[in-house]
Amino acid sequence: xxxxxxxxxxxxxxxxxxxxxxxxxxxxxxxxxxxxxxxxxxxxxxxxxxxxxxxxxxxxxxxxxxxxxxxxxxxxxxxxxxxxxxxxxxxxxxxxxxxxxxxxxxxxxxxxxxxx
Amino acid sequence: xxxxxxxxxxxxxxxxxxxxxxxxxxxxxxxxxxxxxxxxxxxxxxxxxxxxxxxxxxxxxxxxxxxxxxxxxxxxxxxxxxxxxxxxxxxxxxxxxxxxxxxxxxxxx
Numbered sequence: 001x002x003x004x005x006x007x008x009x010x011x012x013x014x015x016x017x018x019x020x021x022x023x024x025x026x027x028x029x030x031x032x033x034x035x036x037x038x039x040x041x042x043x044x045x046x047x048x049x050x051x052x053x054x055x056x057x058x059x060x061x062x063x064x065x066x067x068x069x070x071x072x073x074x075x076x077x078x079x080x081x082x083x084x085x086x087x088x089x090x091x092x093x094x095x096x097x098x099x100x101x102x103x104x105x106x107x108x109x110x111x112x113x114x115x116x
Numbered sequence: 117x118x119x120x121x122x123x124x125x126x127x128x129x130x131x132x133x134x135x136x137x138x139x140x141x142x143x144x145x146x147x148x149x150x151x152x153x154x155x156x157x158x159x160x161x162x163x164x165x166x167x168x169x170x171x172x173x174x175x176x177x178x179x180x181x182x183x184x185x186x187x188x189x190x191x192x193x194x195x196x197x198x199x200x201x202x203x204x205x206x207x208x209x210x211x212x213x214x215x216x217x218x219x220x221x222x223x224x225x
Contacts, residue, residue, distance in 0.1 A: 033213075037157075042202070042217050043159070045212050045213060048210070048212060056212050058212075091159060097211055102146075103146075103147050103211045104147075105149065106161060107159040109157075110157055110158065110159075
């Protein structure tokens, strides 16, 4: 199955700095998602994005987070002022839900964010 | 919100052994997937299985939606099967997957 690619694979930043994580879909999919996984913990949903709008977001996705698809291709997650607790693996996923609601999500390789 | 619990939390097997991993969920689901997270952190799709039974090589999965559980079977385990296995469910058709706590599997040569 075609997947998504993510850049960078690893990002190290200082607390308070802004970071932008990128997701590049290989195919032309409409639905995109961001999830995160703090080391040793389960994967958590952040936000879903459909037709260039946020479809749903979790309570984790507060004002310091934003998503956009600026050029119709890359899908980005921006963290405005990083905190230590933002250190995690961030996964992008894509899907093409079928009529009736069935939905298989395919995940990218992840970006490991380390906030110092 | 929905609770997704997996058991056992940890499992150690000798190569060649069989195992069953369980995923219990507290509400009806529209979508359910099983993933394998390899030692490099990648999430690999194993099955999309909101109901019924599927098989792929040495792996198979069964979801009994009416009883709110899913099982993942691994037969003739290999060291490359090591990693963490997650089930994830979507209850509301919003395509927001809620992940379980995972089963960490280690297969010894």
